[in-house]
Amino acid sequence: xxxxxxxxxxxxxxxxxxxxxxxxxxxxxxxxxxxxxxxxxxxxxxxxxxxxxxxxxxxxxxxxxxxxxxxxxxxxxxxxxxxxxxxxxxxxxxxxxxxxxxxxxxxxxxxxxxxxxxxxxxxxxxxxxxxxxxxxxxxxxxxxxxxxxxxxxxxxxxxxxxxxxxxxxxxxxxxxxxxxxxxxxxxxxxxxxxxxxxxxxxxxxxxxxxxxxxxxxxxxxxxxxxxxxxxxxxxxxxxxxxxxxxxxxxxxxxxxxxxxxxxxxxxxxxxxxxxxxxxxxxxxxxxxxxxxxxxxxxxxxxxxxxxxxxxxxxxxxxxxxxxxxxxxxxxxxxxxxxxxxxxxxxxxxxxxxxxxxxxxxxxxxxxxxxxxxxxxxxxxxxxxxxxxxxxxxxxxxxxxxxxxxxxxxxxxxxxxxxxxxxxxxxxxxxxxxxxxxxxxxxxxxxxxxxxxxxxxxxxxxxxxxxxxxxxxxxxxxxxxxxxxxxxxxxxxxxxxxxxxxxxxxxxxxxxxxxxxxxxxxxxxxxxxxxxxxxxx
Amino acid sequence: xxxxxxxxxxxxxxxxxxxxxxxxxxxxxxxxxxxxxxxxxxxxxxxxxxxxxxxxxxxxxxxxxxxxxxxxxxxxxxxxxxxxxxxxxxxxxxxxxxxxxxxxxxxxxxxxxxxxxxxxxxxxxxxxxxxxxxxxxxxxxxxxxxxxxxxxxxxxxxxxxxxxxxxxxxxxxxxxxxxxxxxxxxxxxxxxx
Ligand SMILES: Cc1ncc(C[n+]2csc(CCOP(=O)(O)OP(=O)(O)O)c2C)c(N)n1
Numbered sequence: 001x002x003x004x005x006x007x008x009x010x011x012x013x014x015x016x017x018x019x020x021x022x023x024x025x026x027x028x029x030x031x032x033x034x035x036x037x038x039x040x041x042x043x044x045x046x047x048x049x050x051x052x053x054x055x056x057x058x059x060x061x062x063x064x065x066x067x068x069x070x071x072x073x074x075x076x077x078x079x080x081x082x083x084x085x086x087x088x089x090x091x092x093x094x095x096x097x098x099x100x101x102x103x104x105x106x107x108x109x110x111x112x113x114x115x116x117x118x119x120x121x122x123x124x125x126x127x128x129x130x131x132x133x134x135x136x137x138x139x140x141x142x143x144x145x146x147x148x149x150x151x152x153x154x155x156x157x158x159x160x161x162x163x164x165x166x167x168x169x170x171x172x173x174x175x176x177x178x179x180x181x182x183x184x185x186x187x188x189x190x191x192x193x194x195x196x197x198x199x200x201x202x203x204x205x206x207x208x209x210x211x212x213x214x215x216x217x218x219x220x221x222x223x224x225x226x227x228x229x230x231x232x233x234x235x236x237x238x239x240x241x242x243x244x245x246x247x248x249x250x251x252x253x254x255x256x257x258x259x260x261x262x263x264x265x266x267x268x269x270x271x272x273x274x275x276x277x278x279x280x281x282x283x284x285x286x287x288x289x290x291x292x293x294x295x296x297x298x299x300x301x302x303x304x305x306x307x308x309x310x311x312x313x314x315x316x317x318x319x320x321x322x323x324x325x326x327x328x329x330x331x332x333x334x335x336x337x338x339x340x341x342x343x344x345x346x347x348x349x350x351x352x353x354x355x356x357x358x359x360x361x362x363x364x365x366x367x368x369x370x371x372x373x374x375x376x377x378x379x380x381x382x383x384x385x386x387x388x389x390x391x392x393x394x395x396x397x398x399x400x401x402x403x404x405x406x407x408x409x410x411x412x413x414x415x416x417x418x419x420x421x422x423x424x425x426x427x428x429x430x431x432x433x434x435x436x437x438x439x440x441x442x443x444x445x446x447x448x449x450x451x452x453x454x455x456x457x458x459x460x461x462x463x464x465x466x467x468x469x470x471x472x473x474x475x476x477x478x479x480x481x482x483x484x485x486x487x488x489x490x491x492x493x494x495x496x497x498x499x500x501x502x503x504x505x506x507x508x509x510x511x512x513x514x515x516x517x518x519x520x521x522x523x524x525x526x527x528x529x530x531x532x533x534x535x536x
Numbered sequence: 537x538x539x540x541x542x543x544x545x546x547x548x549x550x551x552x553x554x555x556x557x558x559x560x561x562x563x564x565x566x567x568x569x570x571x572x573x574x575x576x577x578x579x580x581x582x583x584x585x586x587x588x589x590x591x592x593x594x595x596x597x598x599x600x601x602x603x604x605x606x607x608x609x610x611x612x613x614x615x616x617x618x619x620x621x622x623x624x625x626x627x628x629x630x631x632x633x634x635x636x637x638x639x640x641x642x643x644x645x646x647x648x649x650x651x652x653x654x655x656x657x658x659x660x661x662x663x664x665x666x667x668x669x670x671x672x673x674x675x676x677x678x679x680x681x682x683x684x685x686x687x688x689x690x691x692x693x694x695x696x697x698x699x700x701x702x703x704x705x706x707x708x709x710x711x712x713x714x715x716x717x718x719x720x721x722x723x724x725x726x727x728x729x
Contacts, residue, residue: 007563009573032575116574173572173587173598174559245598252597326601340603340621344651346643347617350546352582353638385580462575534706 008177010170011036013141014080014108017148019046022183024075024103025053027063029432030461031082032117033171034110038080039462050185053077056458058467059403059432060085064092067105071161072197074189076104076152083111083122084402088433090127096161097131098199098207102191104152105161110171113292113323117168119383119402121321123292128163128269132211134218135163135269136227137244143227143267144170145177153183154221158214167291169323170245219270227267230275231258232282239283240333241266241276243296246289249329271296280308287332288312291324351391359519360386362491362499363424363453364394370503371396371422378418382406382434384426385459385521397424404433410448411441420507423450428458431468435475441512442480449506450514452476453491455521463524476514485513492519537567537592537689540600542619544585545611546636550677553702554609555586557681560698561690562590572598581638583615590690609684611663611677612636613648620655629655630684630725632663632676659683659728666720671713678714682721686729692722 008016015037018026026047028038041047041054053070057063060081067079079089086093086109093107109127112118128135136151138144147164155162195203222228239262242250247265254261264279266272280286280300286308288297297312311317317332318324330336354361363386371379381387381397382405389397399409406423414421425434430452441448454472458464468475476486487506489499499517506513541558545551555571562569572587587600602621608629610616616631623629629652635642652658661683663676670679678699685695699718703711 007559007569036575169572169598172575173570175570175595175598176563176568248596248598252601256594256596325599326597327603330601337601337603338624340605340623341625341655343619343621344617344647346647346651347614348639348641348643350581350583350614350639352547352580355580388580 005176005178007174008141008145009036009172009174010141010144010166011110011172012040013145013177014148014164014166015040015044016177016179017145018078018106018152019044019052020179020182021149021152022076022185023052023078023152024185025067025070025077026080027053027057027067027077028080029057029060029063029085030458030464031085032461033112033166033168034080034082034085034108035461036171037108056464056467060089061092064089064096064107068092068096068099071101071103071105072191074103075186076156078106078108078148078152080108081110082118083109083124084119085109086124086127088403093127094131095199097133097211098204099197100159100207100210101155101161102189102196103186104155106148106151106155106164107161108148108164108166110166110168111292112168114168119400121292123295124163124165125269125292125295128165129295132215133160133163134158134221135165137165137267137269138170139244139247139265139267141170141173141175141177145179149180149183158218160211160214165244167245167323215270219273222268222270223272223274225268225272227265228272228275229265230278231263232278233258233260233262236260236262236282237284238262239279239286240264240289241279241286241296242289243267243291245291246324246329249324249326250289252326253330253333253335266296271299276300283308285309285311287317289318289324289329352388353391354385354388355522357522358385359455359491359517359521360389360453362493362496363451363517364389364396366491366496366499366503367422367424367451368394368396369500370507374420374507378413378420379422379424380406380409380413381423382425382429383460384429385455386424386426386453389424403429404437407434407437407441407448407450410450411437411444411446414446414448419447421448422507423448425450425452426459427452427454427456427468427472428466430472431466431475435479438476438481438512438514439479445511447510448512449503450512452514452516454516454518455524456518457521457524459521459523463521463527472516481512481514485509485511486516487514488516488518490519491517537590539590539607539689540605541588541607541609542585542600542605542622543588543609544583544615544619546615546638547581547584549584549611549636551584551586551611554677554681555588557695557698557702558588558590558688558690560701561694564694564697565690567592568595570595570598583618585615585619607684607687609680611680613652614643617648617651623655625656627657628687629658630680631660632680633660634662634664634676659725661721661724663721666724667717670717670720675714675717678717679721682718683725685718685722686725
């Protein structure tokens with residue numbers, strides 16, 4: 001295995017790295033740009049042979065907790081999510097820093113600066129700092145592999161979870177990666193202190209002190225890490241600090257070396273303060289390139305003596321938002337590329353759209369008719385393919401905030417007198433975090449209609465198997481929705497009239513109604529047929 | 537050797553397949569490669585592109601800087617024009633002529649053709665017809681790969697081997713059609729070059 005080179009996405013490099021680092025369990029909920037990590041583990045023959053745990057979880061919080069449970073039992077685990085997923089998992093994440101780990105625990109978070117497929121561009125490094133744990137930020141796919149592989153051991157060594165932060169352009173770019181030897185998985189082994197994971201205040205205080213006393217060791221490791229590389233060029237007055245992927249853009253622009261500048265690459269946090277001091281000492285102006293928020297820049301602006309100038313996102317040298325790219329870096333470093341052609345004005349945008357034959361189309365067509373008598377502005381929706389109902393010609397929904405928010409926002413709006421309020425939510429989103437909101441609605445008998453547009457897939461992220469497959473009605477009834485008001489329909493054009501009627505009936509019902517509109521995602525159907533044909 | 541290529545098309549048109557084949561061939565020739573892809577939301581009928589970088593020296597950035605690309609290889613003409621800001625003035629724009637019209641304000645065919653022919657080095661290929669002649673319109677992406685191949689500095693047999701490797705799981709007939717589509721595209725480009 002060793003020395004073999006394989007062509008991998010950044011996400012896949014992380015997956016292979018963790019497998020080679022002795023991972024016994026991978027836990028995740030899909031989300032761009034992190035999805036391909038778990039998909040790689042699921043497709044891996046080695047993972048199957050070793051029986052590595054590799055099932056999708058219902059959401060990021062359950063994934064994080066399961067990973068922590070595996071760590072408790074002494075084995076190495078990885079949990080993967082997109083950046084907003086860490087908001088969902090924030091409670092176990094923050095507290096896992098206090099419990100510490102037994103088996104190594106790697107928390108992989110893929111950020112999406114420029115919001116290619118996301119609601120925001122939050123920077124997960126802040127979460128790492130918030131939890132006071134080491135954070136690794138690879139600059140390329142090889143580092144992603146190495147850091148995933150070694151991060152599990154690092155977590156065990158320091159006794160805390162370690163975060164690995166990716167960004168879209170690294171997660172979704174492919175290159176050759178060299179594998180190292182495979183570390184053997186840990187055996188089942190309980191923590192030496194069986195109280196370690198009990199965060200009763202008295203014990204949590206002790207654990208917290210332990211976490212605090214570990215900070216010096218984390219800082220020293222970052223200071224010594226070869227991934228935090230400092231080059232001081234004789235006579236240079238310009239310093240460049242580049243974090244993670246931004247380092248590659250800087251090297252691209254400078255032609256593969258420091259180019260006579262002082263250059264500090266940062267890929268491991270807490271930030272290496274001594275190295276930063278050194279580059280500040282040797283530079284008059286320091287440029288900061290960070291993918292995401294100006295986290296380090298904010299810290300640095302408090303540090304230097306007045307004669308040192310800090311340049312970055314906070315003084316307008318770089319844009320305050322959006323991802324970096326080589327052209328931006330080149331412009332700032334005074335080495336602009338020749339200007340390309342202007343894009344002709346006839347080039348119009350081509351936004352994503354529903355696939356032909358998609359079941360969500362029929363849901364929205366029926367809902368539009370059923371709602372016609374009630375007036376606009378009462379449909380709370382959620383995140384998934386069905387969010388495309390916001391675009392013309394459907395233009396039916398009025399919100400998309402965070403997974404699960406459709407039902408709870410409808411509850412609040414109904415409380416305010418917007419009656420009936422409607423929630424449109426996908427099946428995977430419903431089991432991710434809609435169920436608890438539905439329980440709220442049942443408890444207060446909210447006057448809302450919940451439409452679960454159930455395509456029996458987590459379609460937006462590639463059609464993964466959803467947690468509640470074929471259990472949606474049972475779940476709703478179990479949560480207390482009256483069985484007579486849990487209706488199922490098949491969203492097909494030929495059923496349009498009947499479906500409108502069901503929606504009208506449930507809109508006029510006072511209390512909680514659920515309509516499960518079920519028809520399989522056309523892409524999933526097509527994929528299954530393709531596979532069936534191939535295996536014949 | 538250094539080639540920076542923007543691949544573009546609409547979600548579902550198989551541009552990642554083109555990238556994968558070039559990638560396989562380039563690995564065989566011991567080139568360094570970086571290939572950035574678009575996953576997620578835009579794959580549903582939206583704009584999809586890939587930055588493909590090949591070089592005999594190590595490559596740093598996953599993204600191609602604007603203004604320096606050697607080629608735009610597109611399976612859809614509007615999508616070819618969307619990225620001309622990346623192309624260097626001597627670079628080649630190679631695109632299929634078949635429009636995929638899934639938006640209400642799709643520009644007229646004449647304005648698209650005149651914008652493309654306004655670019656110094658361009659090759660227009662009726663990839664859908666060529667692919668149909670080879671056996672299936674689904675191979676239009678391999679026609680376009682063929683059309684790009686004379687400019688790639690990768691040996692023809694490396695590319696053909698890569699096509700065979702890529703499609704072998706789908707049966708011999710599919711391999712044959714895709715190889716044929718590639719050859720037809722290559723011939724068109726050689727004539728027009
Ligand atoms: C907290 C969080 N996790 C993951 C995602 C990524 N994500 C967006 S939509 C989606 C799938 C939704 O599936 P479903 O509700 O079944 O709707 P479908 O796409 O199938 O229509 C996922 C996983 C996200 N936006 N937020």
